[in-house]
Amino acid sequence: MQVRALRLQNFKRFTDLSLADIPADAKLVLLVGANGSGKSSVFDAFELVSRLGRGIGILSDVERRAYYAKGGADEDILLVFADSSVRLEGGRLRTAAPGPSVPDELRQGRQRLYGRSTLRVAARMSGARFNNGGLSEVIRRDIDSPATFIDDDRRFFADATKYAADFNHALRQPVFEGKQVDIKSLSDQLIKPINDALQRVFGQVGPAPQMTNFREPEEPGGPVSYYFRKGQHEFPYDVMSFGEKQVFAVLLNLFVRRDRLQDAVIYIDELDLHLNTALQHSLLEEIVEHWIPENSQLWTASHSLGFLRYASQSPRAAIFDFDALDFDQPQTLVPAPKDTSEVLEVAVPREYLPQLFAGRRLIYCEGKDAAKFNSVGLVDTVFASGGNKVQVFASARDGSMPGVVDRDYLTDTEIRDWEARIPTLRILRLYSIENYLYHPDNLAEHFGDGFERARYIDDLVAAKRDAYEDLLYGIARARDSYPFVRYLTKEERDAYGETGREVQRLLKSDDFSTFYPVFPMKEQATQLRQRQHQHPGHLARTQWFAKQMRTLLEGVPVIAPKRSPD
Secondary structure, three states: OOEEEEEEEEEOOEEEEEEOOOOOOOOEEEEEOOOOOOHHHHHHHHHHHHHHHHOOOOOOHHHHHHHHEOOOOOOEEEEEEOOOEEEEEOOEEEEOOOOOOOOHHHOOOOOOEEEEOOOOOOOOOOOOOOOOOOHHHHHHHOOOOOOOOOOOOOHHHHHHHHHHHHHHHHHHHHHHOOOOOOHHHHHHHHOHHHHHHHHHHHHHHOOOOEEEEEEOOOOOOOOOEEEEEEOOEEEEHHHOOHHHHHHHHHHHHHHHOHHHHOOOEEEEEOOOOOOOHHHHHHHHHHHHHHHOOOOOEEEEEEOOHHHHHHHHHOOOEEEEEOOOOOOOOOEEEOOOOOOOHHHHOOOOOHHHHHHHOOOOEEEEEOOOOHHHHHOOOOOOEEEEEOOOHHHHHHHHHOOOOOEEEOOOOOOHHHHHHHHHHOOOEEEOOOOOHHHHHOOHHHHHHHHHHHOOHHHHHHHHHHHHHHHHHHHHOOHHHHHHOOHHHHHOOHHHHHHHHHHHHHHHHHHHOOOHHHHHHHOOOOOOOOOOHHHOOOOHHHHOOOHHHHHHHHHHOOOOOOOOOOOOOO
16 A cells, blocks of 8 residues: 555645655655654644544544644545545545545554554553453554554553563464474564664664563563663663664564554654664665565655665655645645755755765755756756855855856846856846746647647736736836845946846837746746646756756856865
């Protein structure tokens, strides 16, 4: 089972959030973003659908609305799987489209959604008593899962008890059947998988903890005591480091509940807690490549560089960047481009990016345009968000980092002049990147033979005429705000005022090639049908757009990274 798309409406902090275009072969879906960006809300949606499907621990309508619903409206969750779609609307599960009823997996407690919250690591071993049936039934139905993702996930105690019970059963059963116990086979089945995983995760940074023994509780319901060895030293679980406990708890859970992982969507919030960068990468690699079945999918959220690097290198990973979302407006996210700076900036301060991308040409650009530039896939070139126009200009002017800024209301002469003064600065030849993406030449390549170029240009001319008077009065004010102005002499500033009137004349013309370079497509002509429902990331992957960017960036140097202070 794999999620192909997700939509949350009036859910937690989101008015309308969609995650789209998840690749069919995605085994890992990584959500990145700053604290408070809404990543865990996705896991809350999975968990709500899961618990409603199993019919256990469901909140009352009042409690459900208070926790999940935004603004008092009914929450609405749409999950699109490879072979079915399910919708949760007002606390009720139903199919999202005409067809069979809600899949059996979502109705009879066999559904393949399995999650772990961040609050899942026990500092000490303690006992586990089960009031909702036997231990096997608790684990089979996942009855001990937390009600929400802000609750403590205490399944580790059931896992530890069940592992010991299974081990003892496997040890005793052959005796009762008159057979010899095959110790090696038993070890290979029950001990080796966990110890091998601990070795792969921790072994690269020093001795890895290895599970050596466990002792059963002295009284019913008491804790099972687990023991480990590093080098010559044996110690109990309680004195392990928190990072070691974190990894062991996850591995034990996946091992004990491995039957639930088949054909499943598995979601584990912040899997990387308390691990250094090298161990983060090793843990995610271990889980994805050794513990998640091929017919299943892992979702996790992270700020860690190790997780980001693994996902960037994996051909079967999709990364969604939750930074800078407007919770009150409809938002659609698609997977972020790989091997770019945007997702890495979540974990790495901007000043360290030159060292991270040493040997490649790193270029700052305005705002959130880096993702669009990186969609081009220019060889050995990576774009990063450098802040606003003033910040990008300053970085280029002081020689610390090349930058690309929008043209806005500059003339061709002014562009050539400033690029001559600052060799590391490039200015777009069109108003903004949207002017490239929605240029008729770019749309013609994107749409193919069905694109009506002449009609589109006529529509653009009409939109420009409608906006002209409003734009006219903002040109001078906009030009005065550009960072170039503060470096002009008095004579140059007087000439700058005159060329502003030249921009007005360009904008007044109905000739497309004359007005379009200074026409703000970022805000204008947004209603044209030719640009509706076209994702910018897709429009940035044309050969035409790539050629424009290669031409623009000719001669931009690679700047050697400065050494960070010791």
